[in-house]
Amino acid sequence: MVSIKDIAKKAGVSISTVSYALNGNPKVTEDTSAKILAIAKELNYVPNAAARSLKTRQTNIIGVFLTNYGGAFYGQLLHGMQEALASKGYELIVCSGKHTHRFLPERLIDGAIVLDIAFSSEEILKHADTGHKIVVMDRELDHPNINQVLLHNRSGATLAMDHLIEKGHRKIYTVTGPQRSYDAMQRLEAVRQAVERYNDIEYSEIPGNFNKPAGEKAAEQIVKEYTRPVGVFCANDEMAIGMYNYLSKTNFRVGEHIHIIGFDNIELSQYIKPRLATIDFSERKWGAVAAEQVLKLIANQPVENERIYTTFIPGDSVREVR
Template structure:
């Protein structure tokens, strides 16, 4: 006679062994942050002792959830794969999702022809979405936000009372980067911005302007580098061709700063001796160029983790603040 396999351990048995409620076990399994250290330790021990394995299919059926989260990036594929900022953000999101019972679906699209993606996301195929790098023209993301709970990476273009987002203080970052250049004695300070359809780019430009106004300095040239390497190079060439050469440049991303660095070298100008240069991100690019970039660090990996945590908490019905603003910090190297 064949021995019958033991019945799977249930979540109720784990809760009884840990001395907590079923919902507490569920929050621990899903990786929610609103669990006390003592409860977390008790549940983790019970799970280990009982060899409990969550039944994803059964839980999905019982809760009427898909246990899937969409990551929507409204960008061209070439930009997504070419910018290390996205690699850090996605790594952080994925690390947090991996500690939960959710799976991550990636959607890269700078438009939604025929509303194919929007329809897919709104028809019960995902429980929620994280939207990163959005523009004023990305109207399709409003329809996604109307269909499922959403957390934005960066302040939404049209901020609503019920929007949730994770961001850094981009105004302060742009201001502090420019103040550093002013403190080093620079007076003709230009900037290379990102697209002015994106709040991060607009805010960094605002910070640059505020620092110059506070110092009584006339703003230098402003050119859009589109948050790309080649865009940064083209913007730098336009600045050099515009007339008075700047003695410093604030580029609103490391990728654009790298392009600017190449354009300055091609023009026979030395960094920082002839033109000081500062970037934004503290991505791997900053230490891969020569001279190494002085830059404003933003915690991209941690931002990704926080976006995923915020959405998981929302899906668990946990009351949380609508926004989380994370710090930036100046990293001084050789270019400024």
């Protein structure tokens, strides 16, 4: 790999002169600068971003850490982050997997946004202790270098349960999310609290994993146990759509035999028939707020924890039962 030493040798100037020229410093005359830039182009010189960031202690890059890249959820979330960062001169890289965690201690990024259940809280706190700025979207951590931007999961799940009960459902299933997921557990706890307020609810939980196969498997179980119309709260839309997929191959109809509410209001949920009732929030806003907060941390500005509110979107997937 060509270095600035190679350019300096060929140009017959000092390494510092090359560095000034490559960075557009006016200390170097126009003629010398043009000569150095021409040699750099001839030698196919590529700046070492890691070395430059160690010198300036800034990369103008923020890393977002995700559990995986699957599903229809992340598009608007990342778009919101990218827009907010670009307006402040920052770029976004998307990371997944333990090996990418080194980007923080190696200062390849200026800050991190974490929505990754595999990124342990202990490791996040360790990075925060050494001065790294981090926004968490999937857990509650108290540290001066950490900010929380969380969903109002509990209120959303409560809205879903209240709607099912108001529609007359007294046999209700919940298809849960991953046990390690903060969002899933918050939703499940709210569901259980809602059920406790009533004495006449026949309630069951089916383990899920926030994906379509989990929804298909849950639908299979519900069909086998079916004796009367049931209400189902799926902890996300992906599992609700999985239920639709399975039920479409049976004589059971959504909104008549099995009434379904999802969570997330992903774009696909707007087009399936009957329209899926779901819990809505702005993924784009969630991402944008997280990005804005991490930049405030980097700038050492005052910052408060944030909550993203949820609302109920009605649909014909839930109808009144008698």
